Amino acid sequence: MSEILRVENLTTRLSARDGSAAAVDGVSFSVHAGRTLGLVGESGSGKSLTCLSILRLLPPALSQAGGSVWFKGENLFDKSPRAMTAIRGGQIGMILQDPMTSINPLFTIGDQVGEVFRYHRGVSGRRNLWARAVETLRRVHIPAAEERVGSYPHQFSGGMRQRIAIGMNVGCEPDLLIADEPTTALDVTIRLQILSLLREIQAARGMAMILVTHDLHLVSRFCDEVAVMYGGRIVEQGPVARVFNDPAHPYTKGLIGAVPKIARHAERLAVIPGQPPLAGEHGAGCRFAPRCAKAQPRCFSHYPDDRRFEDDRRAVACWVPEGLPS
Amino acid sequence: MVSYILRRLGAGLATVLLMTIIIFIIVRLVGDPAHLMLPPEATEADRDLFRQQLGTADPLFVQYLRFLGGLLQGDLGTSFRYGVPALGIVLERLGPSLYLTGTAMAFAVGLGVPLGILSAVRPGGVADQAGRLFAVLGQSAPPFFFALLFIRFFSVELHWLPTGGYGGFSHVLLPALALGWYSAAGLMRLTQANMAEVMDAEYIKMARIKGLPERVVILKHALSNASLPVITFAASQFGILLGGAVSIEAVFSWPGFGKLIVDAISQLDYTVVQAAVVVSAALFILINLVVDLLYAFIDPRIRYGR
Ligand SMILES: Nc1ncnc2c1ncn2[C@@H]1O[C@H](COP(=O)(O)OP(=O)(O)OP(=O)(O)O)[C@@H](O)[C@H]1O
Ligand SMILES: [Mg+2]
Numbered sequence: 214m215s216e217i218l219r220v221e222n223l224t225t226r227l228s229a230r231d232g233s234a235a236a237v238d239g240v241s242f243s244v245h246a247g248r249t250l251g252l253v254g255e256s257g258s259g260k261s262l263t264c265l266s267i268l269r270l271l272p273p274a275l276s277q278a279g280g281s282v283w284f285k286g287e288n289l290f291d292k293s294p295r296a297m298t299a300i301r302g303g304q305i306g307m308i309l310q311d312p313m314t315s316i317n318p319l320f321t322i323g324d325q326v327g328e329v330f331r332y333h334r335g336v337s338g339r340r341n342l343w344a345r346a347v348e349t350l351r352r353v354h355i356p357a358a359e360e361r362v363g364s365y366p367h368q369f370s371g372g373m374r375q376r377i378a379i380g381m382n383v384g385c386e387p388d389l390l391i392a393d394e395p396t397t398a399l400d401v402t403i404r405l406q407i408l409s410l411l412r413e414i415q416a417a418r419g420m421a422m423i424l425v426t427h428d429l430h431l432v433s434r435f436c437d438e439v440a441v442m443y444g445g446r447i448v449e450q451g452p453v454a455r456v457f458n459d460p461a462h463p464y465t466k467g468l469i470g471a472v473p474k475i476a477r478h479a480e481r482l483a484v485i486p487g488q489p490p491l492a493g494e495h496g497a498g499c500r501f502a503p504r505c506a507k508a509q510p511r512c513f514s515h516y517p518d519d520r521r522f523e524d525d526r527r528a529v530a531c532w533v534p535e536g537l538p539s
Numbered sequence: 540m541v542s543y544i545l546r547r548l549g550a551g552l553a554t555v556l557l558m559t560i561i562i563f564i565i566v567r568l569v570g571d572p573a574h575l576m577l578p579p580e581a582t583e584a585d586r587d588l589f590r591q592q593l594g595t596a597d598p599l600f601v602q603y604l605r606f607l608g609g610l611l612q613g614d615l616g617t618s619f620r621y622g623v624p625a626l627g628i629v630l631e632r633l634g635p636s637l638y639l640t641g642t643a644m645a646f647a648v649g650l651g652v653p654l655g656i657l658s659a660v661r662p663g664g665v666a667d668q669a670g671r672l673f674a675v676l677g678q679s680a681p682p683f684f685f686a687l688l689f690i691r692f693f694s695v696e697l698h699w700l701p702t703g704g705y706g707g708f709s710h711v712l713l714p715a716l717a718l719g720w721y722s723a724a725g726l727m728r729l730t731q732a733n734m735a736e737v738m739d740a741e742y743i744k745m746a747r748i749k750g751l752p753e754r755v756v757i758l759k760h761a762l763s764n765a766s767l768p769v770i771t772f773a774a775s776q777f778g779i780l781l782g783g784a785v786s787i788e789a790v791f792s793w794p795g796f797g798k799l800i801v802d803a804i805s806q807l808d809y810t811v812v813q814a815a816v817v818v819s820a821a822l823f824i825l826i827n828l829v830v831d832l833l834y835a836f837i838d839p840r841i842r843y844g845r
Contacts, residue, residue, distance in 0.1 A: 270747055302750030309748075314741040319763045319838060329749050365839040381749055 217388050217421035218267070219243040223280035225262050225271060234494070236275060237262050238445040241519075244389065244438075247419035251432035251453065253468070254442030255489045260425045263442070264391045268305060269297050285388060303333040306382030307391040311398040312374035316366040322377050323362035326350060326384060333385045345384070353380040353410060372403035376410065383414050390415070393425045408435050429469065433457055441465050444490045444500030446516075451527030461522075461529040461537060464501045499531070507533050540835065540842065547831055551824035555817065559610075562816040563603055571595070572619050572807040593619055595809070606813065615817060616810035620803075625814035629799065633818060635705055636796035639787070640780040642711050643719030647780075648773055651723040655730025655769075659738060660757055670727050677724030683786040686717040690790070703791040714791045718783050722776040729772050733765035740764070767834060774830045778823060 225237035237259040244250045252260050265271050267282050269289060282289040284305065289297065309315040317325060326349050327342030336342055343362055350358035353376040366374060375395060383390060392411060396404035412435060415422055424436055432439050433453055440450035441464065449462040460466040467485040487504035499505070502512040509532060517532045529537070572593060573586040581589075590596040594605065594616075609616060615626040654673065657666030693713060694702040700713050737743065738761055746760045747753075785797030796815065803811035835842045 268748060270744065298750050298752060300750065301748055307748045309741055309745060311741060315745045317742040317746070317760050317764070318840060320759075321839075328751060328755075332749075332751055332755070365843070367840050368843070378745065381745070 215246045216243050217246050217285060218423075219283040220263070220267065221281045221283065223263060223266055223282065224278040225259070225266050225275055226278040227275055233278075235278065236445055237266060239280070240442070240445075240447050241280075242438075242440050242447060242450060244421040244423060246388070246421050247415065248437040249415070249422040249424055249435060251436035251439040252423055252425045252442060253427065253429065253432060253439060256427075257489055257491065258442040259445040260442055261393050264307065264393050264423065264425060267391065268301055268307060270301075299333065302329050302382065302387075303385045304387050305389045305391065306385075306387040307393065308375070308378050308382055308395045310394040312371055312378050313398070315378055316374055318366050321363050321365055322346070322350070322369070326362075326377065326381050329381055329384045346380075349380040349384040350377070352383070352414070353377065355380075371399050372407065375399060375403075375407055379407075379410065379414070383420075386418055387420060389421045389423070391423045391425075394427070395424075396431070397427070404431075411435075429457070441468065444495055446500060446530065447528075448501065448531065449527075449529045451523070455523065455527060459536060461527070461534040462501075462531045463505050463507050463533075463535065466535060509533060543835075544828070544832070547828055548824075551828065554824060555820045558816055558820045559606070559813065560603070562813060563606065564599070566804070566807070566809050566812045567595075567599070569804065570807050572809070575807050576619065593809075610817065615814035618808055618811050620806055620808045620811070625808075625810040626818070628811055629796070629814045629818050632794060632796045632799040635794050636781065636784055636788070639711060639714055639718065639793060639795060640777065640784055642715035643722070643780050643784075644773070644777065646715055646719040647722035647726050647776065651726030652730050652769065655727040656734055656757065656762065658727070659731045659734030662735070670731070674724040674727050677720040681786070682718050682721060682783045683790055685720055686714065686787050686790040689713045689717055703793070705792075705794050710791075714787045714793060717790075718780055718787045721783070722773075722780060725776065726769065726773060730765065730769050733768055734761055737761045737765045763837060766837060770830055770833055770837075774826050777826055781819065 219241075220243065221241050223237055223240040224235055226233040227236045240259070240263055242250060252263065254260055262271065262275065266277060267284075267289065269277070269292075271277065277290065280290075284300070289300065292300070316322070323343045323346040326346040327336075327339075330336040330345040331342055334345075336345055347358045347362050350362060355361060355373060355376055361368075366377070369377065379395075390411070395411070396407050399407065408431065411422065411424075414420065424431070426432060436453050438450065439453045439456050440447045441456070441462065442448070443464050449456060449460065449465045456465060457469060460469055464485070485504060490500050490503075496502075496513060498511070498513040498515055499508070499517060502508040505512065512532050515532075517530045519528045519530050520534065520537065521528050522537060571590075572595065573589045577586055577589055587596065594602060597605075606616065613626070614624070615629075617623065618625045618628055621628065650673075654666060654670040658664070658670040661667060690702050690713065693699045700709050704710055734757075738757075740761075742764075743756060743761055746756045751760075781796070784793075784795055785801060787793065788795040788797045796819075800812065800815050802808075803815065
């Protein structure tokens, strides 16, 4: 099982006039070929910024402040901008939340799917590009792909558009696909179809995947590992079954407790009392301490180190973890 | 699509008709050529005869119907002053005016749009700073002021370019720059604002995620989406430029349309004024039609929506 991506100590800062604040603060995790990492956490916990940092596509207000991103053994932070352009869309794909806005309304889907072959595979000529686009659209199960390749985005439903977006990002057979809440904007009935599609594509070539979601049921169904983010940090990570059955961090425990066991599709996560911290607006201690029932004085003054356990397969950052000696 | 074009054309024709009625009445309110063109010592009988020759003695609606009848046959009447077809005079002067405004427009688009793109792509960069200055200067004074400034500097002091007169590129350069600067500034601002907004769109993020070269991201994915309001604005500038050309043509002794209209109004040359209005209204309708077609060409939602 080969490691495709290893993120080490990733730190992303928000540069404001009055100093800067870390929006992603020392995040580390890794993803392996053919496996899926679920990234969960409340709104604003830094999930999307973590993903964009990997591709080095942070919005202008944010900047990379440290850490490294090892992709197939090479640090992406050492790459030239040109090399990054070749990696994006070629070796790492990413799907965004809202397929209604993430596809350019003015160009045909054939054009926009074909583009990746043009710029990553040197395919030229409209006919060749469209042939590749049709092939890709078939792979993501767009019905009547040959006829629809010349259609425009507004002629497709949300679910179809997300399939098209997936097509654009897996056409060049990437080794890693990042899906940032790929189903949040879609109808409940379509969500599972999209995830099955992702899984099918993953299985075909052993692609590694990061799935960002608020839906813990999706994580338990589709992910191998899970990393729980809170306030720009990963508070707990490990194999999904282990983490969900035996959460070590009070925050993880709260999340799982907040999900009704019977409901198939969980609601959004913010059922734990209190509000998550804004980037930079927290003390030196654990970000979750103000909302934590088990918090002790040291929780407020010192951030706990990661503790590894269960043969190094799990990690938790807590002074008083559940089921472990504190 | 075809029915859409036909509808727009129909609406355009209605606009021309309305314009002709308005100008027909207004120009007759300004004054009576029988008073202006005959010497003061002419008798009232002389004046009546003169009015009958011009056709201004008839009731207004008879005159208007006669005008419409002529319009259908492409005859817009004879100039009171020069005794030749009014349409011919107008078209003859329209050429130099279009040459001037066209060059001014090319300058406005050619400078304003790239500057706007650059300053949106790199906010705070050199292009942004230079563009800001360029825009503030361009919008700080009326075109004729720049015209005088340019003549003084480039023609009188440096002797680089002629001070006026009709001719090739060296003649059109200064008046076109003076005329187009204001529009260039507006175009720059609008392009910048639209590009800046579009650059934040999710499909731009996606274009980058796909690993497209930055030039493709900006010139294909962003510019296409930012272009619609810019095109509308550029088209609306044609009217502004033709209007502004009146003063520029005077300063540079450019034999254009603007001066012709001003002269025709002051000389109460009804037919020439009417012909000029018909021609310029038709011109604007044509420009707007081209804009509509461009819209439909660029945006499939318009193409399929109607
Ligand atoms: N462009 C930006 N400018 C300023 N602050 C930003 C920007 N993008 C994100 N942030 C801030 O960084 C923090 C993390 O944002 P991020 O988008 O990564 O959260 P998220 O976990 O993806 O949340 P969500 O579940 O809502 O998508 C938030 O506090 C957010 O306010
Ligand atoms: Mg997000």
